[in-house]
Amino acid sequence: MSSTREYLLRCLEPHLDARAHEWLVSACAECEALPHQPEVRFPTLISLASRKVPAKPLAPTLAQRATAHELVSGWNPERWTVLEAVRAVLVLSRAHLAGPQGVAILDEVFRHADIGELCALYKTLQLLPDNARFTWRAGEGCRSSMSAVYEAAACDTGFPYARFDDVAWRQLIVKALFVGAPLHRVYGLDGRLDEELARIVLDFVEERRSAQRGIVPATWACLGRNGGARARASLLTELSTDHAAGRAGALLGLARAGYTDDFKAYAARGDSDPLVQQALGRALAARPTQDDYAPLFGL
Amino acid sequence: MRFFDPHIHMTSRTTDDLEAMSKAGVRAIIEPAFWLGQPRTNVGTFVDYWSSLVGWERFRAAQFGVAHYCAMGLNSKEANDEGLAREVLAELPRFAFKEGVVAIGEIGYDEITKAEEKAYQWQLEFAAQHDMVVMVHSPHRDKKNGIRRSIAVAKECGVSMSKLVIDHNNEETVQDVLDAGAWAAFTIYPHTKMGSERMVEIVRQYGPARIIVDSSADWGVSDPLSVPKTAHLMLERGIAAEAVELTTWQNALDAYGQSGQIDKEALLRTPSIDQRQLFHQNSVLRGQAPRIDEVVPNN
Numbered sequence: 001m002s003s004t005r006e007y008l009l010r011c012l013e014p015h016l017d018a019r020a021h022e023w024l025v026s027a028c029a030e031c032e033a034l035p036h037q038p039e040v041r042f043p044t045l046i047s048l049a050s051r052k053v054p055a056k057p058l059a060p061t062l063a064q065r066a067t068a069h070e071l072v073s074g075w076n077p078e079r080w081t082v083l084e085a086v087r088a089v090l091v092l093s094r095a096h097l098a099g100p101q102g103v104a105i106l107d108e109v110f111r112h113a114d115i116g117e118l119c120a121l122y123k124t125l126q127l128l129p130d131n132a133r134f135t136w137r138a139g140e141g142c143r144s145s146m147s148a149v150y151e152a153a154a155c156d157t158g159f160p161y162a163r164f165d166d167v168a169w170r171q172l173i174v175k176a177l178f179v180g181a182p183l184h185r186v187y188g189l190d191g192r193l194d195e196e197l198a199r200i201v202l203d204f205v206e207e208r209r210s211a212q213r214g215i216v217p218a219t220w221a222c223l224g225r226n227g228g229a230r231a232r233a234s235l236l237t238e239l240s241t242d243h244a245a246g247r248a249g250a251l252l253g254l255a256r257a258g259y260t261d262d263f264k265a266y267a268a269r270g271d272s273d274p275l276v277q278q279a280l281g282r283a284l285a286a287r288p289t290q291d292d293y294a295p296l297f298g299l
Numbered sequence: 300m301r302f303f304d305p306h307i308h309m310t311s312r313t314t315d316d317l318e319a320m321s322k323a324g325v326r327a328i329i330e331p332a333f334w335l336g337q338p339r340t341n342v343g344t345f346v347d348y349w350s351s352l353v354g355w356e357r358f359r360a361a362q363f364g365v366a367h368y369c370a371m372g373l374n375s376k377e378a379n380d381e382g383l384a385r386e387v388l389a390e391l392p393r394f395a396f397k398e399g400v401v402a403i404g405e406i407g408y409d410e411i412t413k414a415e416e417k418a419y420q421w422q423l424e425f426a427a428q429h430d431m432v433v434m435v436h437s438p439h440r441d442k443k444n445g446i447r448r449s450i451a452v453a454k455e456c457g458v459s460m461s462k463l464v465i466d467h468n469n470e471e472t473v474q475d476v477l478d479a480g481a482w483a484a485f486t487i488y489p490h491t492k493m494g495s496e497r498m499v500e501i502v503r504q505y506g507p508a509r510i511i512v513d514s515s516a517d518w519g520v521s522d523p524l525s526v527p528k529t530a531h532l533m534l535e536r537g538i539a540a541e542a543v544e545l546t547t548w549q550n551a552l553d554a555y556g557q558s559g560q561i562d563k564e565a566l567l568r569t570p571s572i573d574q575r576q577l578f579h580q581n582s583v584l585r586g587q588a589p590r591i592d593e594v595v596p597n598n
């Protein structure tokens with residue numbers, strides 16, 4: 001029995017009444033006894049869960065969230081639902097998932113999954129044994145046009161950071177900008193920034209500016225120390241816009257890139273917008289991280 | 300006013316339709332699995348179609364503040380391809396228990412052939428066994444006889460009359476359906492068959508109990524605003540407001556709510572639209588500004 005399964009069962013305890021708990025125990029027992037090839041019962045149990053347990057938030061405590069990250073690097077179950085946790089427990093209980101048929105068994109579930117099931121399955125990939133086998137699948141999630149599915153595959157999980165190749169990783173990040181997904185919740189963003197990503201992002205910024213469209217503040221989290229003079233010029237241009245969250249994001253970007261003089265010169269200009277003030281305060285204290293973009297999300 | 304259109308094929312409709320429906324007060328819809336205008340040639344296209352009903356179409360409707368439910372089944376026309384029908388029915392249990400599946404449907408007779416009856420019976424027995432609601436499509440030719448037979452066979456298969464909805468009724472068939480204790484749904488077709496004016500007279504004559512108005516809008520000439528338009532005409536012609544509410548909202552909720560798949564409280568809350576959260580660059584919002592926190596009109 002895996003430690004992540006034990007962990008999820010502990011998180012679930014306060015949320016399941018006797019009937020739901022009894023169902024989960026018997027469904028787990030069924031999963032443990034299933035054959036080594038894909039079959040129909042396992043996907044059916046994953047579906048049935050929605051009729052047996054509530055779809056309310058799992059609401060793990062702060063301590064539980066810390067434990068999750070210790071168990072699986074990058075895992076943050078903060079936004080998981082009870083139903084998702086139950087589905088993850090069923091997947092972790094499935095016999096032969098670690099065997100040579102493991103990918104085929106899970107593919108069978110993905111092929112027939114509804115939105116809620118897709119979200120649960122993508123969130124579970126990081127918890128699976130030998131999870132490099134599911135890298136293609138995780139990439140599929142990051143191509144989804146359904147924002148909830150994209151987030152399930154890309155955010156609050158260490159899977160892409162650990163497993164994606166550079167092309168898939170950059171696609172995930174740029175897609176977050178396109179769809180307005182919470183990039184600050186992509187685990188490991190700050191640890192995997194490179195020149196090629198900076199080039200792609202700066203091209204994207206120019207396209208947006210040509211079309212006279214605004215730029216998502218998180219865009220400026222994608223540069224790090226990359227992009228050279230072109231990045232610096234682009235950041236400075238953003239500071240002259242009337243988009244306060246964009247100015248705040250660009251200031252954080254200048255600080256992240258180490259353009260301390262530019263940053264201080266702007267501070268002296270007296271931009272009193274609260275978002276800008278917050279960003280200045282943060283940047284003066286330490287080198288800003290991706291988390292500092294959280295207050296700018298959606299603005 | 301708020302409306303429930305319990306029979307509409309959104310797969311064939313545009314975002315203009317969704318926008319107009321949302322503006323007109325359509326809060327909830329049911330999309331029953333049907334045929335797509337020409338016969339499918341393999342089971343995989345059924346699987347992908349059903350997947351879209353619990354995936355993409357639900358997502359698309361949600362972006363306009365419209366709650367999307369669906370019914371799963373093999374329609375009567377395609378039941379006539381017996382080899383394919385067998386394969387399709389074998390896949391049906393995978394989808395029947397997904398979240399938001401409120402019925403088995405739309406099933407029934409088209410030409411009233413042996414093959415149609417076989418598929419109909421199989422699905423009725425499946426529904427009875429799992430205590431599900433059934434949505435029955437009645438034939439356009441030989442309708443009166445077809446409806447009598449639909450009801451009789453449903454009874455034989457153990458379907459409770461309180462869980463049987465017979466659709467596409469007219470003045471000639473409504474009495475039989477009401478006498479049997481089933482729900483009588485009426486499809487309002489522009490130009491032909493049942494128009495809003497005839498619907499007004501039916502509600503006047505038979506009262507609102509167990510009578511449901513829907514649009515069945517699909518890929519043919521049809522009107523996704525049939526339900527709100529009919530409601531307004533009923534009010535104009537002196538039908539009591541409670542009767543209008545029953546036939547265009549509450550009865551559908553009561554009939555399909557028996558599935559346990561409709562969160563009635565959530566449906567009664569004023570929905571708000573946040574396309575920034577839901578939309579995707581590749582999906583439906585292309586370049587236009589997202590609608591944020593725009594409350595869906597309720598009056």
Ligand SMILES: [Zn+2]
Pocket residue numbers: 306308331333405515
């Ligand atoms: Zn139809």
